[in-house]
Amino acid sequence: MRIFIAFFWFLLSIVAVQAQTGPARVLPGDTTLSSDGYTITLTLALSRAVPYRVFTLDDPRRLVLDFPDIDFSFMPPDMAKSIVQVSDVRFGYFKPRQSRLVLDLAEPFIIDAAVFDDHRLTVTLKRATEDRFNQESGPPADGLLPQNQRDTVILGNAGLPLVVLDAGHGGIDPGAVRNDVTEKQVTLIFALQLRDALLETRRYRVLMTRDDDSFLELPERIRLARASQADIFISLHANTVERGMARGTTVYNLSEQASNDEAANRAEFENRSDIVAGAVLLGQEDEIANILIDMARRETNAASIRFADTLGSTIRYALDKDAPSRRMAAGFRVLRSVDTPSVLIELGFMSNTTDLANLMSQSWRHEANLAIIAALDQWLTHAE
């Protein structure tokens, strides 16, 4: 079962506006290789963004990064000597005008994430079994170009807290549907407006998991947040009920124990996203020591709960008082990030006429944006 598409080809929009004269150069200052034993992180700093693809090959075990023309003159020497998990680092032309960087892996590691942020490509590998490595490895099929083509550029000034906005559903997965309105539209419209509002404050950076009608698997959304070392991950959704008059905004944090049946049903619906799209479902990440995950998750979950509580109250004061916002917890897969505090907001009930009108109203969304920004401000101010 191939559970990770170890192949990316990001065509960054910024490539078009930057000078194309000569090959991109490796910048040695920010180019690093490190490992904590469970993961390997390679950061390759380049003089400008370029398209790339990354995959692993067996026999010998290696990580391969392909680029167009790259000038490796200033590649730091002896990188492989810095960690035992990598036995050699090789680079150079692979074909005319195509450069390749190869890391020989002393132990099996598979690709966990690859993200281009500004001019830095960061590839994270995680320890795996030999079998898993073999399953995930192989040359990318010819012509498999833009399947994962996404603009992963982080917006805003370096150094500011990074908010990942995750517009729920997308592409082949519409989410909830009410009359002509789909949840994937509602969440994208909201996310785009929230992105602009956050950037306008000049206090936050923003990364969108999607800014168009494309489909992303749930684990890919999490990976984007983790690889970009986001401060907070906010997944946006809209609720619906078949019967009853339910309305209002609900803020969720992850819990294996759902608050009640409604929360449990909601998580079940949202977790179906990958199945709807025909994607292969992930198993648990059993290769990584579970105890480490538990430790990290406890700490992250405390931060998530504190943000969700803060958000619950700012929304309650800012929005319609007839529909007090609610705080719940349930087992949403998209919130299962080990090291990124994460919350999920069900913005309103598409099954309720007032809520649906609110979701479609720019001024309601503006009020909701302000409430979310206020919660972020408070949460960060009181962060330990």
Ligand SMILES: [Zn+2]
């Ligand atoms: Zn949803």
